[in-house]
Amino acid sequence: MLRYLIRRSRWLMLAAMTASIMAGFCGVLLIVQINAALTADADTRTSIAWTFALVAVGLLCSRMASAVLFERLGQTCLAHLRQFIVRRVMAADLRRLEQLGGPRVQSALSEHSTNVAQFFVSLPVILTNSVVVMGCLLYMAWLSWPIFLAAMAVLGLGSLGYHVAHLRAIRHLDGASREQDRLFGYFRSLTEGAKELRLHRGKREAFATDVLGGSIDTVRRLRTRGMSLFVMSNSWGQFLIYAFIGLVMFVLVTDGAGSNRVMTGFALVFVYMMTPLEGLLMNIPRANLAKVSAASIEDITRDMPTAEPATSAPVERFERLTLRGVTHRYYHEQSDDVFELGPLDLEFRPGEITFLVGGNGSGKTTLAKLLVGLYPPEAGEIGRDGERIEACNRDAYRQLFSVVFSDFHLFERLLEAPRAELDAEGNRLLARLHLQHKVRVENGAFTTQALSQGQRKRLALVVACLEDRPFVVFDEWAADQDPVFKEVFYREVLPELKRMGKAVLVISHDDRYFHLADRLLRLESGQLSSTGSLDTADEPASTADTSR
Missing domain, CATH: 1.20.1560.10 (ABC transporter type 1, transmembrane domain)
Known part of the structure; x- marks a missing residue:
């Protein structure tokens, strides 16, 4: 050194x-x-x-x-x-x-x-x-x-x-x-x-x-x-x-x-x-x-080896994302044993809203991290339009996603690519989420972050929308929200993202809104127990559509 x-x-x-x-x-x-x-x-x-x-x-x-x-x-x-x-x-x-x-x-x-x-x-x-x-x-x-x-x-x-x-x-x-x-x-x-x-x-x-x-x-x-x-x-x-x-x-x-x-x-x-x-x-x-x-x-x-080079150009669109035989292992506190997620076979397309449900510790957040490229799979492969995602192109692949994790972090400034209309777009979104009287976007930054956890999550939603990526992931976003904002999220924000042609993955426990999804995925103990559209979600796993 x-x-x-x-x-x-x-x-x-x-x-x-x-x-x-x-x-x-x-x-x-x-x-x-x-x-x-x-x-x-x-x-x-x-x-x-x-x-x-x-x-x-x-x-x-x-x-x-x-x-x-x-x-x-x-x-x-x-x-x-x-x-x-x-x-x-x-x-x-x-x-x-x-x-x-x-x-x-x-x-x-x-x-x-x-x-x-x-x-x-x-x-x-x-x-x-x-x-x-x-x-x-x-x-x-x-x-x-x-x-x-x-x-x-x-x-x-x-x-x-x-x-x-x-x-x-x-x-x-x-x-x-x-x-x-x-x-x-x-x-x-x-x-x-x-x-x-x-x-x-x-x-x-x-x-x-x-x-x-x-x-x-x-x-x-x-x-x-x-x-x-x-x-x-x-x-x-x-x-x-x-x-x-x-x-x-x-x-x-x-x-x-x-x-x-x-x-x-x-x-x-x-x-x-x-x-x-x-x-x-x-x-x-x-x-x-x-x-x-x-x-x-x-x-x-x-102890911090470089994950992968950031040499390939960022990916801006996709037609199909696939997970084939993807598995991941990690220590699980509840069982005091090594937990295995998968093997998973999934497919995602633009303009589709997918809900991922399951009990605590079932591996939902880990699956999301695998999907967005934060964790490399230990077995199996992730693909985009037929191209296999590996170390050489994983950073470019990650540029497809905007994610609001349950343990999200808000930066002081909006670090997206600067554009003239950024402040106006941000303030329009803040007004839609009823935050315009508490915080504004000025010169590419929020005027304050001294807000409640639920309000800060709404700021994170604003950031995700301003990033304008083709795939948006929400990890228990509505867990800290009042019923009014849950309604806004499920009945207004998600349908609008779908109309914009974005793929959306929502990790949620709000079963009263499950019918708004195009597809429901159930994850239990690291295994997809049922997958498919809502009308087949409760069918046995053998008869459900496991390709999507």
Whole structure:
């Protein structure tokens, strides 16, 4: 994931890294000039002063350039990362996306993406301070090899402690990342279950304390432990540096020629190196957190394989849709077993109203998802005018359908192809559904969606009509409607769609309107127990017309 982001912004990152390295190099040159000035005579201090000023200006410019470029890089990578996740989600197989669940996707788009972007913001600090630390070590080697080797031993001891702490901290951060995904699901329940929580005090307190509070506390505890280990290892490293300064000044440096310059240089370098080393150690945890988040995003997107390419042109009409031997299997909660839908043999034609009825859990919505191409059949085939629907043309086939599912979603804007009369058509439909006093369509968007569930379903019906597709599917649309609007739906909307030559599939329990259908399909336990027109619907399955 990090390699993908780097490839997308390689030139910007190269420029930012160059500026960071220059900043670190200038920082090391400054400490060299300071040490030289402390031991130089009056004649050479003037030239040292000019060099010092030039290096200081270079340090200022390179740090500013590095900070600006990496900030831009971080925001660019955040945008690329979110676009990448969005594309994978929109292209993913629907069934697999339903199994993953919305909270994991939301966590990837917000928390994990931000952590990865923060890594690029902290990268200039890591690069600059790394160059400073390496440059200081080289300068110490130039001053005195024996003391440099002692310094390396101290740094090695500190690195060993840091590595051990690092391994333990990563385990805590991994656990926090997994719990974070669950926490996003609880956040969604906080708003979607607001009515239920307010009606039951015990449930509300248990959710706030045990579920939501427990998850928040788990994330806090694991992240605190992980980051605390990094802070403790950082303090251990600082202690070793101060201990080494004391060792150099009072033990390792003996009286002799140049001893004053060596002792001054080592003490100055170590004191100067403290801040870059501290910054380096404090920002490495951010890099590790970004690594954990990038791995989480990669796991999520890897579990969302692309369903099919969207290369073929959309299909705008049909004469006959057929399902031949179509089957589908999934876990069924009521029976606690694998449920098999089918095999199904069906045919649909334009200008025909079909009602699909059956008990709860009989597979009606799954059949609708198979028909419209959201689920690929596990066996059998779906065809349009003799053409078999496969992965290469399934997305084009789906463009035949407008669907209002029972768990429908309304977007803020009407995302259909923009046209001049869209607002007028939408407002005409709203008036027909008695919503003109509550909401209007202005500039291609509803003025409000703060409506009841039944009213929002009427908005979804407006959207389906504005899409103007040849096949319209309604999944329990009338379940939340008043008797007045049921009458409008069954006796006015459906006949008008039929007159327009559209095929209509209505999943319904309203048996008082069954006589308005051209054909009635009964689905029980995944099997079509009776199919055909109304006058044959109650006949045995063997005598009913099973081709349509």
